Amino acid sequence: MKSLYLVLISCLCFACMTPQHYDVVITNASLLDIHTGQVTARQTILINAGLIVDIQNDTKRFTTDTLIDAQEKLVSPSFIDTHVHPISEFADGDYSLVPDTLQGDSLVYYRNKLTAGFLPFGTTTILMMGHPPAWTPAFLKWTRQPEAKQLDVLTSGGALATEDGNTYPGHHRLNSPQEAQQVVQEYYDLGVRNLKLYWRLRPPEFKAVIATADSLGLRTFGHIGGFQDPTQLTISEALKMGLSDYEHLSILPCSLLTTPEDWDNFNKQFEAHFGEVDTEPLLLLSILEMFRYTRDHKKEAFDQLIDELAAAEASISTTIGFLYQQYQATSFSEPRTAFSAEQIARSEENFAIMMTFAKRLHDKGIALRIGTDTKNGGQVLLLELQLLTEHGFNTAEVMKIASYNGAKSAGIDHQVGSLSVGKQANLIIWEQSPLENPSHFTANKIILKDGKIYH
Incomplete structure (x- = not known):
């Protein structure tokens, strides 16, 4: 019996000494806690089957197929873009250049093209916010x-929009509340779990969509605010109907210009500096001008709207990089229209006013999340992060806006958005830390998607 006990004890000791095997091990990581903004040095991240199975600070024995020494560099969650139109990456927004349905060999091409626009820059998850309904099965x-x-x-x-004669292919047109209920149910049965409500959706269909989506547990996002149309729903009205997640902080002022007189006065102000709105770039610069106008003429109404959004614990996407690109060159884009030095200076001032409001939204507890809404999405996301830090946002807060906030709004925060045990190993190892200098957002980086290095 003594001999048997000794053999058993020896086996147990040997088993305890056998190192655990992992697919990927990252050592010497300076790990960013996305919730607190704190960085913990000398962490080891253990990954199996694309998931983080442990994070530790000791030197337990292990074997691995892939060992990455982070060399005390910053390691953060990867990014999530919550407002993407795939046609922007497929064909620069031109639906005539792509097929009515995506199938066969074209699926591989379009999937690779979409990936190339985001993944090399650290964005590993996107939420598509509108495309031809016929494309939905392929994306699912x-x-x-x-x-x-x-x-x-x-x-x-x-x-989702009410039928009004507009033929934009990225909309799903609804003719009645009954059809709205039916379409929401059909989307649910297909596997869609997020819906986008467009500003052309009228109250009867809007209410039907919200009620049906709530009954099925679907998340609803709203682009609310009709340009030059005071008859459209405002955000205040949508909040009362139960919508709490919104698109594009830049169009908040549209909900404050509620009468024809408001729009007439605003148009006179804009035209005095920029001329008549007859191109998309001018339309986008007019959105920036609205912040100046509402600051000067609608301040109390804007303050009230911010309080209403805060009370509803709302979220709102950014889309600030797209506006910035209209009047300023970047490392990857040039403005489509040439503006005078005075117009550029005024747009820069208007952009700063918008960012003041953005900071107030954030400080009030309204969750900002990244939504680029344009081509070159991965690069535009990095541009947005830099713009946020240039206008008063703490860099660690910006990292949370770009990761966890988007994951929570899309209902996938149990899978991605932060680095913790059980979540996907979607992360970035930064050659130079953005926490030290926001210009490092565009520095070299190692990107892991599902625990595998993306080349």
Whole structure:
């Protein structure tokens, strides 16, 4: 019996000494806690089957297929873009250049093209906010069949709007509240879990969509605010109907210009400096001018709207990089229209006014999340992070806006958005830390998607 006990004890000791095997191990990581903004040095991240299985600060024995020495560099969660139109990456917004349905060999091409626009820059998950309804089944297949070398995709299907003669292919047109209920149910049965409500959606259909979505547990996002149309729903009205997640902080002023007189006065102000709105770039610069106008003429109404959004614990996407690109050159884009030095200076001032409001939204507890809404999405996201830090946002807060806030709004924060045990190993190892200098957002980086290095 003594001999048997000794053999058993020896076996147990040997088992305890056998090192655990992991697919990937990252050592010497300076790990960012996305919730507190704190960085913990000398962490080891253990990854199996694309998931983080442990994070430790000791030197337990292990074996691994891939060992990465982070050399005390910053390691953060990867990014999430919550407002993407795939046509922006497929064909620069031109629907005539892509097929009515995506199928066969074209699926591989378009998936690779979409991935190339985001993943090399640290964005590993996107939420599509509008495309032809016929494309939805193909995108849902990508959702159900994720790949480590491909972008993770969620889709809202076509943006829901009331039938009014507009033929934009990215909308799903509804003729009645009954049809609205039916379409929401059909989307749910397909596997869609996020819906986009467009500003062309009238109150009867709007209410039907919200009620049906709530009954099914779907998340609803609203682009609310009709340009030059005071008859459209305002954010205050949408809040009362139960909508709490909104698109584009830049169009908040549209909900404050509620009469034809408001729009007439604003148009006179804009035209005095920029001329008549007859191109998309001028329309976008007019959005910036609205912040100056509402600051000067609608301050109390804007303050009240911010309080209403805070009370509803609302979230709102950014889309600030797209506006910035209209009048300023970047490392990857040039303005489409040449503006005078005075117009550029005024737009820069208007942008700063908008960012003052953005900071107030953030400080009030309204969750900002990244939504680029344009081509070159991965690069635009990095531009947005820099712009946020240039206008008063703490860099650690910006990292949370770009990761966890988007994951929470999309209902996937149990899978991504922070680095913790049980979540996907979607992370960035920074060659130079953005926490030390925001210009490092565009520095070299190692990107892991599902625990595999993306080349």
